[in-house]
Amino acid sequence: MSEWMTCKRYFDLTPGDTAIRLDLISKVHGIEQAEKFFNNIPKRTKTIKTYSALLNCYAQKKGVEKVDTLLKTMKALGFVNSLTYNVLLNFYYQMGQYEKLDLLMEEMKEMGIPFDIVTFRTRMSAYVAASDINGMESILKRMEDDPKIVLDWDAYSAAANGYIKAGLADKAVAMLKKSEALVTQDNWVACNFLLTMYASIGRKDDVYRIWNLLNSSSKNVTNASYLSIIISLTKLDDIEGAEKIVEEWESTCFCYDFRVPNRLIAAYCKKGLFHKAESFISKAIERGRTPYPSTWECMATGYVVDNQISKGVEMMKAALSANRTGWKPNTAILATCLEFFEKQGDVEGLEDFIRLLRLRIPLTRDVYHRLLRTHLVAGKPISDVLNKMKEDGVDADEETEEILRGSPD
Template identity: 30%
Template sequence: MWALRRSVVPLRTHGYHVGATRTCCAKLDTLTTDLEHKVETCSTQFVSTGYRAWSKRSYQSLSSHLKFSSASRGLSSQAGAESSEEGSVEDGFSELESPSSEIAEGKTVKEEISEDLNSEPELSDDDEAEVSLRELGLSDTDQNAVEEISSKKATDSGLLKVLMAATRNSLDSELNKWDEEGKPLGRSEISLAMLNLRKRRWYGKALQFSEWLESKDKITYAERDYASRLDLIAKVRGLQQAEKYIKGIPESFRGEVIYRTLLANCVTASNLKKAEEVYNKMRDMEFELTAFSCNQLLLLYKKLDKKKLADVLLFMEKENIKPNLFTYKVLIDAKGQANDIGGMEQLLETMKEQGFEPDISTHSTVARHYVYGGFNDKAEAVLKDMEGSDLKKNRGACRSLLLLYADLGKADEVDRVWKVCDPNPRMDECLAAIEAWGKLGKIEEAEAVFNKMTKIWKNPSAKHFTTLLQVYANNKMLMKGKDLAKRMHECGCRIGPWTWDALVKLYVQAGEVEKADSILNKASQQNQIKPLFNTYMHIMDHYARRGDVHNTEKMFHRLKQAGYVGRIRQYQTLLQAYIKAKAPAYGFRERMKADDVFPNKLVAAQLVQIDAFRKTAISELLD
């Protein structure tokens, strides 16, 4: 662990400088596989942030003035991936995609279930895998129920069909009818339905179903049931309502799983201030903290404040919390993002020494950073390792290979990998192939894969169209994008945030920013669905490049209205608008401070530039 922590320390230099003092006198035993050691004295203090290390006997909270800045969905990676992002505790956040109440015309419920459960989740701007419900402690712990669930297919669940076919207004009456007719409503049937509603991201319906079950006393609540409800409330109604719900949970059930679930949703929302409070509360309540909880902070710091990664590792070292595979993945990705390729390679070796073999996800991360760093030879070597000796037997790697070979600009390799998939393609491979061909500018090939996909899956969903729509947007093909959007509407597809994102980008790339702005405005008025952060940024970036301060400020305000506050990127863009317009931005430092945002190196340089435009008494007279 000491070696792991030391390897991350240089990341501090990539963040905004804070005055720091540290005294650390440690006597380390020989580093063993379980990473145990003895620390005689160790204290860490950051003058600016007040970050402190803790001991098991003294549960000290993070200083109340420790401030974070915000960086889409369910739970992402270790954190969670489906809820929207926000930095303000007061603002709730809604489902990222609320499916329409009715099944699209022409689709049976069975087709809808099969289609969505055999396909990848919608595209996102932060594409990280969902943490498992089992890892969060929300899965059914009854082994018999687990076995029964695993033996069933979603398409065989009558209860799930009822839940999917009913509108939210009619759901309660349909469930009452199901119950009155004496149809199965045991723990396994409920768990199967709830699991598949979550897979489809139908969190609103899942929450309504959960509330109906409680009102009818259909299940005896255990801690995992309260945690599951809490998770749904956080996703649908926001963190504030989730905290209120916790107060109503019987004290005997308010354990570590409950607060771990809340912490994961804070991380999903990129709400560092609230995540800090929850983490400190878990320590104050003397819950045993696991690698999972520490990984939440690592995931956030990786996105927002890499200089603090080493502090989390120091804490894990003191508390003898062993890093797991995900810990290494986060740190490897952080090193890659900082363009510290040597450090990334060192961490990879340390991970192997500790008995963790890199999986496809880890290899993909390493290869991606090699590509972006210009180390193409090293990237290709990693891709060959991913392929193995027989790609047909290693189909799980195809999706990543398609995208990474496209990043390398190797059309022949993309074609070779696709030929392995082509005879019997999987959904995720088709979507990856469309995206890969789009990156290479091979529009006809991308369209051919799309057409093949629509023949295999007779009723294409929004994710099929959106992937190709993104290709058209990236290649500035407005007319084709419009035609595809019309076709999508005719197929009765549900329109969600990723479709809006593609449409907005399509019009921005074509220079029709006003139309893009209009689409975003209509999308943001739909209360059940919240546009992605990047969707706003497509338009805001364009205004900033033009030096249009008024409209850039307008988009900045709309971002805050949507709950996206505390992100350094939106401040960078706003500052760029002022710089382009050669206009002073009065009180900008105070604005950032009010939102708990602290300048990084780039923003600090931008602030110096806008100071140069500040008018003095003499300049005003001369003007």
């Protein structure tokens, strides 16, 4: 739509429209095309909004030099405000350069640029990430004391997260209670967060209390909320409670998303209850449900951890065969499966597995090395493997040469 408006010239784009277009171009076509677009827009639309949008594009791409250079230009033009500095604060927070945040906030103070809720929240997040409880508490107090700042549930939840990370459960509970006081019962995002936070400190009664409030106030509880309560209950080792929630979800859901029961399946596997996990999946299939690749991978992971490698391989093959895009196999579980075939000297089994794997991800040098070694152990010719390796653009390295030195060819 944005491109159509621009190309057809039916509307004169405002600086705000241009800023949105700039952000979209960067996300879809890359930063170079965004720069080209910015350089070609009329001078009258090169305002603080468009400059800030370009700065944000650079920040998202982690372009330190470009961020610094553009900031100098913006300062020279007088195009800096709270938004500009919030972009910078978040940029350096994401980069882990927490020491830069205090310098930037000092600059804001010197230039008379006011702190807003985003400024404070970003600084608090950095303190939490650095496990700096004193700093976190100092920022929270400044927020509470500032009449211009309207605190929301998220601020207190962030503080609770900091206390949980530091092992200060009592202080975390106090923050969660303050957060709750600012949450409406139909705010499922906040309720989901509270569920997982209370579970992380073992507060089962609070988990059920929040869930009951959410369940009673919402006509249609989302899959995300069901997932949150199941994650919380399995974390608390309340398998029976999680089973009841899954049953409730299955009886009411409009969209059967296997990611919801996956958490129960993973919990079954963790406790060695593989018969329950397999039974659940079988019953779902009988009802016309299709397990996701991640469902089968949950099973594979459980069996591998339990040292039932052959069963793990069977489940990983089911995962690779599942008709769902976007999933990629766990590298550690994948390596275990490949190693299983290699140790068995099972060339045919490994080749079948790799045929499925190829449909999901490009084959790596490590996969080809395993295939070469398995062929050699089984006394099979390796010329076809080398040809396929070449076709896939996988170059030989020192390890490849070492493997080949063991070849009778």
